[in-house]
């Protein structure tokens with residue numbers, strides 16, 4: 555088995571993932587929002603690429619959430635905010651989500667043999683479940699506006715380290731020195747570091763400090779969201 559990191563949403567190689575497990579990593583905030591929604595009673599999450607698609611799917615059994623450049627989309631119920639989603643009592647409803655980077659990455663990875671959603675909140679459960687497929691693993695970092703996002707790289711580093719602790723026999727593809735250094739140096743200081751990342755700073759400017767601190771928590775959930783027929787459902791790792 556091999557494990558590789560794709561650093562930005564544009565760098566996925568569609569022809570290479572059909573027999574891979576792909577973990578879409580978007581720590582700030584789409585993956586964190588999806589894990590949190592499924593951990594707070596939502597029945598499923600439907601990721602869509604455009605605002606028009608989201609509005610066309612509106613029913614009384616769903617909640618529309620999303621952002622463009624951190625700002626809530628007009629007429630939507632929520633921002634792409636995990637702490638806001640966690641306060642809503644919408645048991646059994648479907649969350650329709652569109653975000654700047656994360657839902658785009660999900661759409662691009664839909665040809666994967668298995669498509670999982672990962673972040674710091676569910677890192678160990680996510681890599682544990684990914685290893686169970688015995689396939690090559692692609693850690694697909696959503697990034698921010700086509701640039702590498704350090705927070706996504708840190709989650710990828712955490713997942714690789716967790717996999718190595720399981721003595722998984724796999725070859726870690728070249729991660730690049732920056733990626734390795736950033737993870738090794740910052741692993742114990744995620745709460746301090748996330749507000750300093752590009753996305754973290756931007757979210758702080760938009761008064762989402764609570765989300766940034768929340769998304770820095772490691773292994774809060776054993777829920778591994780997975781895609782089935784375009785919907786995201788929860789898999790619980792025991």
Ligand SMILES: O=C(O)[C@H](CS(=O)(=O)O)OP(=O)(O)O
Pocket residue numbers: 580582583584585621623624634653654655656657696697698699753756757
């Ligand atoms: O909503 C977010 O937190 C980010 C906004 S930004 O464009 O990265 O600043 O989008 P996401 O799709 O969750 O990365």
Ligand SMILES: [Mg+2]
Pocket residue numbers: 580581582583584655656696697698703753
């Ligand atoms: Mg992001």
